[in-house]
Every structure is written in C-alpha cells, then in structure tokens.
Amino acid sequence: MKTYLFYFFTIIFCFTLSAQETYYVKAGGANVAGGGLSEAAAFSTVSYAVGAAADGDKIIVVGSINQSGQVAVGKSLTFEGQTDAIISATATARMYNISAANKTIVFKNITFQNANASVQGGVFNMTVNSDLTLDGCTFLNNATTNNGGVVLAGATGDLTITNSLFNGNSAVRGGVVSVTTTGRKLTVSQSTFVNNTASQDGGVMYLGGGNTESSITNSTFFNNSFTGGTNQSKGGALRIEGNKPFTIQNCLIYGNIATNGTNTANSDLGLVAGVTLSLVNSLTKKIVPDLDAGDTYNTSIIEADLSASNLRFDATLGKVIYDNVAAGLDSPIDFGSDGNDAGSWDSGYTLSFEHLDKKDVVVFYQKQSKSLFVQHSANNPIKMDIYNVLGANVMSKNDVEDNENIDVSSLKSGVYFVLLQNKNNAITKKALIQ
Numbered sequence: 001m002k003t004y005l006f007y008f009f010t011i012i013f014c015f016t017l018s019a020q021e022t023y024y025v026k027a028g029g030a031n032v033a034g035g036g037l038s039e040a041a042a043f044s045t046v047s048y049a050v051g052a053a054a055d056g057d058k059i060i061v062v063g064s065i066n067q068s069g070q071v072a073v074g075k076s077l078t079f080e081g082q083t084d085a086i087i088s089a090t091a092t093a094r095m096y097n098i099s100a101a102n103k104t105i106v107f108k109n110i111t112f113q114n115a116n117a118s119v120q121g122g123v124f125n126m127t128v129n130s131d132l133t134l135d136g137c138t139f140l141n142n143a144t145t146n147n148g149g150v151v152l153a154g155a156t157g158d159l160t161i162t163n164s165l166f167n168g169n170s171a172v173r174g175g176v177v178s179v180t181t182t183g184r185k186l187t188v189s190q191s192t193f194v195n196n197t198a199s200q201d202g203g204v205m206y207l208g209g210g211n212t213e214s215s216i217t218n219s220t221f222f223n224n225s226f227t228g229g230t231n232q233s234k235g236g237a238l239r240i241e242g243n244k245p246f247t248i249q250n251c252l253i254y255g256n257i258a259t260n261g262t263n264t265a266n267s268d269l270g271l272v273a274g275v276t277l278s279l280v281n282s283l284t285k286k287i288v289p290d291l292d293a294g295d296t297y298n299t300s301i302i303e304a305d306l307s308a309s310n311l312r313f314d315a316t317l318g319k320v321i322y323d324n325v326a327a328g329l330d331s332p333i334d335f336g337s338d339g340n341d342a343g344s345w346d347s348g349y350t351l352s353f354e355h356l357d358k359k360d361v362v363v364f365y366q367k368q369s370k371s372l373f374v375q376h377s378a379n380n381p382i383k384m385d386i387y388n389v390l391g392a393n394v395m396s397k398n399d400v401e402d403n404e405n406i407d408v409s410s411l412k413s414g415v416y417f418v419l420l421q422n423k424n425n426a427i428t429k430k431a432l433i434q
Contacts, residue, residue, distance in 0.1 A: 023049045026062040046079070046087070047071045055103075061085040061110055069093050074100035081110035089115040094144070098126040101155075106133040112150075115142035120178070121152030122171065131158040138318065139176070141168045147206070148178035149196065156183035163190045165318045166204070170197045174206035174239075175224065182209040182242070188216040192320060192344045193237070194313045199228045201270070202239035203256060210242035210274075220344040221253040222311060222320045226267055229260045232288040235270030243274035252320070252332050252343035253284040254306055283332060283342045304330045319345055324421065347383075363418050363429040370409040372431060376402055378422060385419040386411070386431075408433060 021037065029035075029042035036043040036052055039062055043049045049059045050071055058078045064086040070093050087110060089095055094117045098105060115122040122144035126132050132151070139150050146152075149171035153159045159179070166176045175196035179186055186207065193204045200206075203224035207214070221237040228234065236256030240246055258267035266286035271277060273289075279297040283304040291297050308329050309322040320343065325331045333347040341347050360377035376382060384406070386395040394411060400420070411433050418429045 020056050020058060021053065022058045022060060023053055024060045024062060025049050025065060027065050050075070050077065053077055061087065064088065066090045067095060070095065070097055072097050072099045073105055074098075074103065076103045076105065078106040078108065079110065080106075080108045084111075085109065086111040086113065088113050089142075092116050092118065094119050094121055094125055095123045096125070097121075098124065098128060098130050098132060101128040101130055103128075103130040104133075105130065106135065107137055109136045111138040111140065112142060113138075113140040115144075117144040118146060119144065120146040121148045122150055122169070124148075124151045126152065126157075126159070127154035129155045129157050131160070133158075133160040134162070134164050135160075136163045138165045139167070139169055143170045145172065147171055147173040147180070149175045149198070151177045153177065153179045153184050153186070154181045156181070158185045158187065161186075161188045161191055165191070166193045166196055167313075167315075167318075168195045171199075173198055173200045174202045175204055177205045177207075178202070179205070179207045179209055183211055184209060185211055186214040186216075189218055190344050191219045192318065193219070193221045194223050194320065196224045197227050199226075201226070201234050203227075203236045203267075205238050206235075207238065207240045207246070208242055210244040212245060214244070215247040215249065216251055217247075217249045218340065218344055219251050220320045221251070221268070222255045222313065224256045226258045226270075227261070228258075230258050230263050230265045232258050232265050232267040232286055233270040234258055234267065236267035237269065239270045240275050240277070241272045245276040245278065247278045247280065248282055249278075249280040250340045250342050251282040251284075253282065254304060255285075255311060281340065281342060283330065301330055306330050306332065321345075324426065361420060361427050361429065363420070363431055365408075365431050365433050366405065367434055369405065370407065371405040372408050372418065372433075374400055374402075374404050374406060374418075374420070376400075376420065378402070382420050382422045385421075387417045387419065389415055389417075 023036040024039045024042035025046050026042035029044035031043050031048040035041045055076045061081045063083045066088050068091045095115050112123050122142045149169035169176050175198040196204050203226050224237050226234040226236045236258050237253050253268045256268045257264045268284045269287040277295045279300045282300045285304050308325045309331055311322050314321045322332050332343045362375040382400050384397045384400045388394050413434050416431050418431050420427050
C-alpha cells in the first residue's frame with residue numbers, strides 16, 4: 001500500500017510541476033520575485049514575465065505598456081492581450097528575438113507599435129528552427145533600416161499570420177515580412193496590409209527561399225509601396241523568389257505601386273522565373289513578369305479595374321472597405337465560384353445570379369413591435385442596409401430571410417431608406433419609423 005501511495009503522490013507532484021502558469025504584465029506593476037500570478041500582482045515588463053515563465057506558460061498583457069528594449073524569447077510561450085493591449089517601443093531596438101530552436105511562440109490580440117530598429121526584424125527576429133503565430137494582432141508604424149519591418153524569418157518552421165492588421169510598417173526588404181530561407185513555411189489568412197513600404201523589394205512581403213506549402217488566403221493588400229524606383233517586378237505588395245510553387249487564394253492585391261518619389265507605376269506582385277503561381281479566385285492589377293502557361297490563374301482577374309468600387313482604408317474598422325458596384329463590373333465581393341470574397345472581409349453575400357424584383361419586395365414598419373417586416377422573392381437571403389435622410393448608414397444586416405421581422409427599436413423616429421441587395425442588383429424602399 002505504501003508503494004502505491006508513493007507512486008500516486010509522485011504522479012500528482014509531477015502533474016503539479018508541469019501545470020501551466022499564467023503571468024500578468026501591466027503598467028504600474030512590480031517586478032517582484034514570486035509575483036505576476038494575478039492582475040493585482042502583475043509584473044511591469046514583458047521581459048521579467050518571460051524570465052519567470054517556463055515552457056508552456058501564458059503571459060497576459062493588460063492595457064497599454066511601454067517596452068524599452070529587446071526581449072529574448074527562448075521558451076514556448078503564449079502572449080495574449082486583454083483590455084485593448086498595446087505594447088509601444090520606446091527605444092531604438094528590435095522588440096523580440098526568438099532565441100531558441102524547437103519552440104512554439106504565439107502572440108494574440110496585442111497591438112505592437114513604433115518599433116525603430118537598425119537590425120533585421122523590427123518587431124520579431126526568428127532565425128532558429130521554431131514556430132511563430134500572430135493571431136488577431138495589429139502592427140502600427142514599426143520600422144527597421146534592415147530587412148523585415150515586422151518579422152524577419154529565417155531557418156525552418158512555421159510562420160502563421162491570421163486575422164491581423166499591418167499598417168504603416170517599413171523596411172529595406174519586406175516592409176512587413178522578410179522570409180530568407182528554404183524550409184520556412186508561411187501561412188497568411190484573413191489579414192489586411194495597408195500603407196507598408198520597402199525600399200528594395202516587397203512593400204509588404206519579400207518571400208525568398210523555397211518550400212512547397214506556403215499560401216496566402218482571404219487577405220487584402222492595398223496602398224503599399226516599393227519606394228526604390230519604378231521597377232514593377234520589385235513588388236509594391238509581394239516579391240516572390242525561389243524555385244517553388246506558391247498559392248494565393250481569395251485575395252485582393254490592388255492599388256500597390258512602385259515609385260521613385262516622383263513617378264509611379266502599378267506594382268502588385270513581382271515574381272522570378274522559378275516561381276509557379278497558383279492564383280485562385282483573386283483580383284489584382286499588375287503582375288510582373290506576365291504569368292505564363294506554368295501558372296494557374298484562370299479563375300482570377302489579373303488586370304482588374306476596381307475604380308468604381310472606391311476602395312479605401314477605414315482606420316476605425318481596421319479594414320479596406322468598398323462601394324457596391326453594378327453587375328458586370330470588377331468588384332471585390334463574391335469573386336469566384338465558391339462564393340467567398342476576394343479580400344479579408346465577409347461581405348455577407350452568397351453567390352447568386354438571380355435578380356431582385358421590385359414588385360415582389362415589401363418593407364413596412366410595425367409600430368407595436370418596433371420592427372421592420374421584410375418580404376422578398378429571392379431564393380437566397382439578401383443584405384439590408386438602413387440609411388437616414390443624411391445618408392448615414394445606421395443599421396446593417398446580412399442574410400435577411402423572406403418574411404423576416406427586424407428589430408429597429410434603437411432607431412429614432414423619422415424617415416429612413418432601406419437598401420436591399422444581392423449580388424446582381426439592389427432595391428431601395430422608404431420607411432417611416434415612429
């Protein structure tokens with residue numbers, strides 16, 4: 001019995017030792033040994049929290065904090081923000097160096113801003129065989145006079161970017177990301193890249209080396225620049241090199257340029273001869289050199305004209321937005337046979353070729369329930385936008401079913417215009433809400 005009890009308590013003890021700890025970092029905290037295990041006892045710096053943590057632990061960043069130098073991360077850690085977490089660089093230095101191999105590092109829901117470095121990787125440098133994930137993060141105005149305004153990725157492993165925003169970052173090569181080695185897998189999805197610049201290659205990304213798995217899906221690249229001249233092959237958004245296949249799917253890569261400060265030229269993707277591009281359900285304007293028989297792009301528009309869509313970046317939403325256009329014009333919404341949007345948003349439309357019939361659309365206000373009743377003849381749900389008399393959008397709803405009641409009790413009394421639309425056309429109805 002004593003032997004069994006010994007083994008039992010040994011197992012419990014080992015489990016306790018291996019349990020994940022959560023450490024907190026907050027402005028005004030105290031770097032005290034044994035602290036950090038609650039928000040009330042938070043550390044004041046990420047560096048101190050990393051020193052206290054072990055492999056597998058989590059570090060919570062609460063609110064806004066300043067970071068005065070580089071933090072070496074040599075452990076498998078998850079960094080997660082809460083209460084609108086922002087980490088602002090206050091020194092001329094890289095923010096994080098991934099310093100050990102075979103680690104998994106995750107950053108979630110944190111804004112990183114104002115890094116100013118002279119070394120590669122303005123925010124993250126990763127030249128060891130480890131994995132880095134950026135999920136739901138925002139990167140604002142980070143810069144290096146070297147390569148990789150946000151991330152320099154060498155060695156091997158995964159670099160995964162999802163649901164993130166990159167705005168105003170800059171570098172020599174790869175204003176956001178510079179991948180320099182064979183074996184580094186890049187996976188990007190649901191992310192937006194605007195106003196980023198590079199002076200040598202790839203306003204957003206310089207993708208060197210080679211592998212067979214890298215891909216970019218459902219992402220938007222808009223208003224980024226190569227600033228070293230008007231050579232369109234340098235890639236105002238993407239410069240892809242190496243002997244490799246590369247997949248871009250359901251993406252909008254548009255409005256990017258090559259410029260010398262005086263003259264500009266359209267420049268979305270720059271490729272080298274060894275790259276085999278699979279461009280699926282995507283829109284772009286200028287790819288140099290021209291795609292050839294070895295590339296796949298028959299489901300995409302490679303010389304798109306989106307001027308009618310009035311693309312523009314909305315800083316409040318953190319998204320590139322657009323105006324709906326008439327059927328038959330190039331548009332970012334519902335491009336491709338799978339019904340997905342070409343870009344990082346979800347327009348709320350489903351792919352459909354039916355037209356709304358004005359005589360079969362009914363909209364009226366039900367005062368007792370303070371709701372709008374909508375009846376339509378479409379086989380699929382439609383999208384509804386409500387505008388006031390000043391033209392401001394005051395309510396939107398995707399997937400409006402036939403015979404649906406929509407709560408409008410939050411709207412003030414007055415006259416409103418109800419825009420109902422599907423892929424192909426739109427109908428406007430007037431409603432008096434009391």
